[in-house]
Amino acid sequence: MLAHERIGEGPPLLLVHGLGHRRQAWYPVVDLLAPHREVILVDLPGHGQSPAFAPRGRSAKDYLRDELEAFHAELGLERPHVAGNSLGGLIALEAAVDGRASSVTALSPAGFWEDEQDFAYIERIFKTVVVAAGYSQHVAPILARTAPGRALMMSWAMAHPRRMSAEAAIGDLRSMLRARPALKNLLGQAYSFDPEGVPDDVRVTIAWGKRDYVLRTYQAGRARQLMPDATHVWLRGCGHVPMSDRPRLIANVLLEGSSGPLLAAAPLVAQVG
Incomplete structure (x- = not known):
């Protein structure tokens, strides 16, 4: 089983870290989330304390999908709220496509770069x-x-x-x-995200650090263009990994993003500063 922690009470919120990181990346926001959500922190395969990355002939995308599906089953999670940062944001969006997320909050998600x-x-x-x-x-x-x-x-x-x-x-x-x-x-199997499969009833929030120098901020514009019905948020004073930059702001974005179904189909663009 993937290394993980479960903290707090309320609707389950699965938090997925980025490439090369670990579940502790979310520690700065856990205490702010735990009174309102059952927070589930997970180490991806080959990261943190989880078993080694071992796709055994599968593509990286299929391998991660299989591992997360098994993780959901082992913990008895049925369409939890899912949030992620960077690679974790892409994984959260893919969970929506696969029907395994009630809502998605993606912080500077991978998959919106322009070209090779x-x-x-x-x-x-x-x-x-x-x-x-x-x-x-x-x-x-x-x-x-x-x-x-x-x-x-x-x-x-x-x-x-x-x-x-x-x-x-x-x-x-x-x-x-x-x-x-x-x-x-x-990195050898990176791919761009295709938003076509995201169900209409899944609330999606995409938040981008204004000082993100890894997945540069123009990619937030591409995400807005490709997913106009999502909520798009600027995170002022935040870098690519924003959780320790402004914990209260990030906790608020995560709570709002997982607060329930999308109430309106029209695009809602938020400026958070």
């Missing part, structure tokens, strides 16, 4: 981060003790890395290194 050249930029970022993590792993505990050191380690992903704890920064670096085989496989 655009994706090559994203791929270079992750490969560079992995190499840098490998070279710096022995000095990372020293770097992470200081705010400038945490900024050096994590500013590629967050707008305010100084707000992280040293423990969180070191844990994220080690998680990235452990996830290298999964990361290589997933």
Whole structure:
């Protein structure tokens, strides 16, 4: 079974982290969500404390779908609310297509890049981060003790890395290194999201950090163009991984996104600052 935690009470809300990350990425918002939702945090295959990434001949997309479907069955989840960041946002959107989500909230979701050249930029970022993590792993505990050191380690992903704890920064670096085989496989099989299969009765919220330098902000415009009936939210003061940048803002977006069925078919574009 995939490593996971269940915290809180209320309608189930499954939270899925991004590429190379881990379930602890959501810790900054858990205490704000738990009084209102049963929060389920999961480590994807090959990430965090979950078993190794082992597709056994399946495509990465099919493998992740099978693993998440089995995870839903093992936990007795029937169409929970699903939210995700980056790769996790793409997985959340795919869960809607597969009929396994009551609502979806995607924070800077993958799958909205423009072309191969655009994706090559994203791929270079992750490969560079992995190499840098490998070279710096022995000095990372020293770097992470200081705010400038945490900024050096994590500013590629967050707008305010100084707000992280040293423990969180070191844990994220080690998680990235452990996830290298999964990361290589997933980057090699990346694909664009096709929104055609999202059911009309699934509420979709797509939120994008205004300071996202990984999945650059023009992709939010592509998401709005491709999914005009979704709720589109700008996250001011937030980077690609926004949960520790502005925890209360992100918790509010997640609670609103999972608050019930979409009440109107007309596009609703929100500016959150």
